[in-house]
Amino acid sequence: MTTPPPATAVEPGTLLRLESDDWSYGRDLTAATKVAVVVTRLRTELAHVSDDWMWVLGHRPECANSRTGEHQPCMELRVKVTALRRFASTQDRRQSQ
Known part of the structure; x- marks a missing residue:
């Protein structure tokens, strides 16, 4: 399996609010x-x-099982890499503080 480039590495559990x-x-x-x-x-x-x-698998925020992984992801959507980079850079800034 290919590892995503760091610019698009978004950690599992990250809430993406997409326009x-x-x-x-x-x-x-x-x-x-x-x-x-x-x-x-x-x-x-x-x-x-x-x-x-890039295709993203995940759960709706209101999904009770989104944190436990008790069922398969209920969402699959195609997201712009530029949007993923915004979220990845936000994560990087938080981790370095």
Whole structure:
């Protein structure tokens, strides 16, 4: 399995609050809306498909099992790499403080 480049490494459990233009497709999601997802993992095995987009698996924030992992991720969406970099850089700043 491929390791994501550091610029897109978002830790599991991270809450992504995405603007409507930060993502392009998601299972059972309404297009052109804001979306929040608690990251389970990045689909790094598909990273070769696009340099601009990455598939993210996760849970809705209100999902009771989002922290316990008691069921499969209830969300899968394609997110802009630039949006993931914003969240990754925020994590890096918090960890260095």
